[in-house]
Amino acid sequence: MSTTVDAWVTILVVGIGAIFALHHRRNALGQALNEPPILSYLIPFVGHALWYRRRSIEVYNATRGPITEPIAKFSLTLMGQRIYIVTASKDVSVVYLSKSLLFTLLVLYGPGSMFDISKDGRDMIAYDYDGPHSSLTYQRGRQNQCIPRGMKVLLHDWARTILGTASTIVMMGPPILEEEPNLLDYNWQFNADVWTSSFERVYRDSKTKQKDVIWWVEALPRMMAEAGTTAAHDISAGTFTIWNALQANSNPASFWLLLQIATFPGLADRIRKSITTTFDSNEKVVDVELLVNDPLLRSTFNETLRTFSSSMCTRLVMEDTIISDYNFRKGAAVKCPIRPQHWDADIWGPDVEEFVPDRSIREPANGLIRGDAKLVRPFGGGVSLCPGRFFASYEVLSFVGALLFKYDIKLAEGANVPRPDLNAPTLGISSPLNDVEVIIIKRFK
């Protein structure tokens, strides 16, 4: 018995010793090869994984060098995987443009396995860099409480339902929601079985059920066929992935924009005044182009994206690459969290932590600067720069502009204004920590 215990103790001691030795060797090698230095951690192999899982934002802040440093000072290790963190705006541009840092293979770990795309379909996505994923260069009932001339709703749920339904119909035509009326709910709860059957059923009967789809849904099967994939399941998976992207970010973006407008003193009336010429006497939009390009509405939207986006562009290092004097080694991953760039006082000035609707249109004065809208980067960059960015901006701005013109939106008494959930993983825009009750009242009889 004691011999067995002795043997296990020996194995344990030797095992732990070997892990520590490997860990020190890896770190010494990293230094010799001039990798970005690693943030200190306690448990070899596990590294920063536990901390990162609980509080990713805290980890990113710890990896930020002083503001004058051109690159994050440290890198991380998550379960043995080296991750370089790049936060300085100019280095992020280099990452986006680098041909040896790839996004495509990472896509396959996500939608590829999540949506059960076949091996052929995955190969097509992985190796056809000009394929559909990169060439998309174009841009329900709830019980609401009625009050005189209006209704009381949960703003987050309401905004995502209204806009989610509208954008689903624009992209897919009405049959997809007839096929599955609870599609949006299921998507939010993420029920993968439902999407498969509904998207595949409308695709298989496309002559009758896809008459009203947007042009890129029609183009997708053609592009996939040119790349060698004709399976109905794969094409439906591709369509679903884009529909999912359509739902994931625009809906929370419209929620945050509405919430800011409803809570920022005087802002709603200022925007209404600014956009009034884009409506006719029947409150119908007569010039959508003018509406979505209204300077104050646009600036407020940019500020909303700056404040609430939490995208995290990730690349895989395909071959050793020098970025800002550091060696990024083949096999490691690179992450460019957007928040450090969007909250850098060097770029945005001393009022970086405030929500300033006029930020990108104001005249610089008293040490405050005009924010450069081009440096608001919620849509990623490089080859995988979000192909839906123009659509998303038009969608959110026309929805919020028209809504604001026709309705008053006020916080309900005792409403608990939410903060963004910064630790939950997101594809682009943070979700709120809680929903918030608002009162929506028609402005015109």
Ligand code: HEM
């Ligand atoms: C406010 C709204 C949106 C935000 C913040 C957003 C953000 C992003 C981000 C951060 C990426 C990854 C970019 C990278 O890693 O470089 C991305 C990719 C993508 N987005 Fe969006 N997105 C939005 C709306 C949309 C819409 C409306 C659609 C579809 C109509 C869409 C379709 C896609 C697709 C297909 C990709 C993958 C691109 C590729 O694999 O090359 N997005 N988006």
